[in-house]
Amino acid sequence: DTEVTQTPKHLVMGMTNKKSLKCEQHMGHRAMYWYKQKAKKPPELMFVYSYEKLSINESVPSRFSPECPNSSLLNLHLHALQPEDSALYLCASSPQGGQFNEKLFFGSGTQLSVL
Amino acid sequence: SQQGEEDPQALSIQEGENATMNCSYKTSINNLQWYRQNSGRGLVHLILIRSNEREKHSGRLRVTLDTSKKSSSLLITASRAADTASYFCATDAWGAQKLVFGQGTRLTINP
Numbered sequence: 001d002t003e004v005t006q007t008p009k010h011l012v013m014g015m016t017n018k019k020s021l022k023c024e025q026h027m028g029h030r031a032m033y034w035y036k037q038k039a040k041k042p043p044e045l046m047f048v049y050s051y052e053k054l055s056i057n058e059s060v061p062s063r064f065s066p067e068c069p070n071s072s073l074l075n076l077h078l079h080a081l082q083p084e085d086s087a088l089y090l091c092a093s094s095p096q097g098g099q100f101n102e103k104l105f106f107g108s109g110t111q112l113s114v115l
Numbered sequence: 116s117q118q119g120e121e122d123p124q125a126l127s128i129q130e131g132e133n134a135t136m137n138c139s140y141k142t143s144i145n146n147l148q149w150y151r152q153n154s155g156r157g158l159v160h161l162i163l164i165r166s167n168e169r170e171k172h173s174g175r176l177r178v179t180l181d182t183s184k185k186s187s188s189l190l191i192t193a194s195r196a197a198d199t200a201s202y203f204c205a206t207d208a209w210g211a212q213k214l215v216f217g218q219g220t221r222l223t224i225n226p
Contacts, residue, residue: 042203048213101146
């Protein structure tokens with residue numbers, strides 16, 4: 001299995017809702033990432049988990065809350081989002097923990113719209 | 116600050132022609148990577164070239180790296196309609212331990 005699976009593929013939520021994005025990989029990778037991508041822009045790093053511990057937080061607002069329940073799963077909990085948070089949210093993984101500059105394996109993303 | 120800048124921002128060519136995209140960066144790197152993204156989808160890794168390498172090939176793809184000029188190029192030969200996508204370079208500055216993506220080149224292959 002060489003895939004990173006993200007669910008849901010599309011999500012529409014109101015500013016008062018609470019929702020979660022999910023990401024799963026079964027490649028035995030020890031680093032997992034969340035990226036945010038606005039239309040026609042490059043992906044921007046949000047969080048990195050290494051060996052299930054948060055290693056990098058790129059000063060992301062607290063309305064985004066990551067969670068890594070085990071080595072295969074990564075969640076992104078969303079609460080009280082703003083319309084400007086509408087974007088494509090990408091999950092990625094890489095084989096080695098502690099080394100975040102190697103080849104990344106991306107999921108297909110969740111297209112989020114905040115109304 | 117952004118690490119990678121790409122040009123052109125957009126490129127439109129006829130099927131069968133070669134496509135060349137360039138990436139420039141500011142600080143010393145350990146490696147440089149190229150990714151492809153089809154519209155609204157995830158990124159797919161194409162090639163990784165390390166700072167001590169000058170050229171790498173993968174199928175119809177050829178990547179060069181010139182560390183003295185802090186630049187890289189991606190050449191796609193004999194383009195196909197399926198090559199239509201956005202192409203991003205990604206670099207890691209020494210000590211940064213993370214990848215930073217360039218602005219990307221939007222490539223359109225016309226049949």
